[in-house]
Amino acid sequence: MMATPAVPPPPPQPPQQSPQPPRAGDPGDGDGDPRPGAGGFRTALGGLTTRGRSFVAAGVAAAICAYVLGQPDLLRVGLLLAILPLVCVAVLYRTRYRVAGSRRLSPSRVPAMSEARVHLRVDNVSRIPTGLLMLQDRVPYVLGPRPRFVLDRVEPGGHREVSYRVRSDLRGRYPLGPLQLRLTDPFGMCELTRSFSTFDTLTVVPRVEPLPPVRLAGEANGYGESRTRALAFAGEDDVIPRGYRHGDDLRRVHWRSTAKYGELMVRREEQPHRARCTVLLDTRAWAYFGSGPDSAFEWAVSGAASVSTHMLERGYAVRLLTDTGSSVPGPEGSGGFGGDSSDMAGVLLDTLAVVAHSDGESLAPAYEALRSATEGLIVAFFGDLDEEQAASVARIRQRAGGAVAFVLDSDDWVAKDASGRLVPAGDADAVPSDEDGDGTRRAVRMLREAGWTVVEVAAGDTLPELWQQADRYRTREESQDSSQGRHGAGATT
Numbered sequence: 001m002m003a004t005p006a007v008p009p010p011p012p013q014p015p016q017q018s019p020q021p022p023r024a025g026d027p028g029d030g031d032g033d034p035r036p037g038a039g040g041f042r043t044a045l046g047g048l049t050t051r052g053r054s055f056v057a058a059g060v061a062a063a064i065c066a067y068v069l070g071q072p073d074l075l076r077v078g079l080l081l082a083i084l085p086l087v088c089v090a091v092l093y094r095t096r097y098r099v100a101g102s103r104r105l106s107p108s109r110v111p112a113m114s115e116a117r118v119h120l121r122v123d124n125v126s127r128i129p130t131g132l133l134m135l136q137d138r139v140p141y142v143l144g145p146r147p148r149f150v151l152d153r154v155e156p157g158g159h160r161e162v163s164y165r166v167r168s169d170l171r172g173r174y175p176l177g178p179l180q181l182r183l184t185d186p187f188g189m190c191e192l193t194r195s196f197s198t199f200d201t202l203t204v205v206p207r208v209e210p211l212p213p214v215r216l217a218g219e220a221n222g223y224g225e226s227r228t229r230a231l232a233f234a235g236e237d238d239v240i241p242r243g244y245r246h247g248d249d250l251r252r253v254h255w256r257s258t259a260k261y262g263e264l265m266v267r268r269e270e271q272p273h274r275a276r277c278t279v280l281l282d283t284r285a286w287a288y289f290g291s292g293p294d295s296a297f298e299w300a301v302s303g304a305a306s307v308s309t310h311m312l313e314r315g316y317a318v319r320l321l322t323d324t325g326s327s328v329p330g331p332e333g334s335g336g337f338g339g340d341s342s343d344m345a346g347v348l349l350d351t352l353a354v355v356a357h358s359d360g361e362s363l364a365p366a367y368e369a370l371r372s373a374t375e376g377l378i379v380a381f382f383g384d385l386d387e388e389q390a391a392s393v394a395r396i397r398q399r400a401g402g403a404v405a406f407v408l409d410s411d412d413w414v415a416k417d418a419s420g421r422l423v424p425a426g427d428a429d430a431v432p433s434d435e436d437g438d439g440t441r442r443a444v445r446m447l448r449e450a451g452w453t454v455v456e457v458a459a460g461d462t463l464p465e466l467w468q469q470a471d472r473y474r475t476r477e478e479s480q481d482s483s484q485g486r487h488g489a490g491a492t493t
């Protein structure tokens with residue numbers, strides 16, 4: 001199909017080319033930046049099409065027959081057939097096409113299983129029209145087939161615009177490009193491919209599901225309603241001063257600290273503590289079985305993205321923590337927690353887009369990262385747990401005001417058939433592994449005894465339903481605790 005210019009055209013993007021536009025006929029190096037070389041014409045000869053090679057072969061055969069048979073007219077025909085493709089190669093090689101290419105992604109960050117549109121634009125910045133051009137963009141195979149477009153003659157100063165769609169079921173960062181142009185002569189004797197040197201990146205983030213607003217244990221309603229304060233003063237000795245800044249009220253000068261430090265110090269004003277939420281993601285490779293968009297690990301990653309986005313929308317300071325102890329944002333922030341919600345949402349989604357399995361077998365690094373954490377809410381996504389790892393997770397509960405765990409038991413996601421192979425859960429011939437299942441169930445009991453609100457996740461469960469289920473579990477646990485407290489108080493009196 002022929003591509004026609006769009007109306008009205010969008011603002012031009014930075015051209016994907018070096019300062020010197022490519023010349024049609026110059027050989028390109030590995031990165032697609034056209035550069036002339038000594039073997040350029042020999043490389044151009046390699047661009048002869050099947051038609052061009054056939055003409056050359058027919059011309060040589062006719063010349064040989066003319067020499068053997070002594071027919072000068074046949075020799076002239078043979079020379080014409082052999083020289084025509086070579087002339088086309090020389091003309092195409094020497095023709096200078098000053099072409100600028102650009103690419104625009106809409107959007108540049110897209111959830112998994114959703115489509116993004118890629119807009120391509122080719123501008124002819126030379127004073128001569130181009131011939132027939134084939135436009136091709138390199139894309140990874142997971143995004144779909146490689147798009148190709150045939151562009152009609154582009155007038156001097158004109159442009160052509162085309163677009164195509166990409167879609168990926170798997171999260172990640174995928175390079176798009178470089179953009180390639182295939183030049184051809186009017187007779188179809190020769191085709192030369194030229195590439196631009198730049199590319200763009202499409203980020204496929206995990207799917208984010210909207211969660212219903214619930215009241216989980218350990219939550220503090222955003223700004224100003226937490227039970228703790230960033231700075232709480234119980235008396236004159238508890239004052240934490242800071243250096244004087246231009247514009248500070250002189251009535252807040254703390255003279256005792258001024259005399260101690262030798263510079264003017266003022267009392268800090270009490271600041272409300274921003275509610276915090278830590279999303280803990282278990283990425284241990286041995287804790288999950290299976291792969292693909294419907295695997296347990298991908299469900300956990302999508303759940304971490306959904307909870308992080310949900311808590312940011314409610315005004316929480318959110319950080320993402322993995323079993324390796326690494327957190328996003330890093331510890332250089334306020335206790336490792338981010339600031340602006342919109343920016344943090346993008347940072348967390350970009351991080352989860354490329355998160356992969358870790359080689360570790362222990363959750364101890366995550367516990368060490370939380371040892372200095374203040375009270376707040378912890379939402380964790382775990383794979384298979386044994387009693388040793390459950391003990392580490394139980395200690396994490398002591399560092400938080402509330403803790404919710406989503407446990408993805410492999411026996412609920414995959415099972416083993418009679419030969420011992422892993423098969424999807426629900427297979428009629430599958431044989432459940434009681435030993436692994438009992439270990440995970442014992443770990444779940446340990447977490448509940450330590451104060452965790454535990455929700456077991458099976459294949460096919462949706463996070464919004466489990467999110468409400470966690471709230472029901474929390475309400476039931478609180479009512480049981482209050483009932484036990486009343487019985488205990490009655491027995492004492």
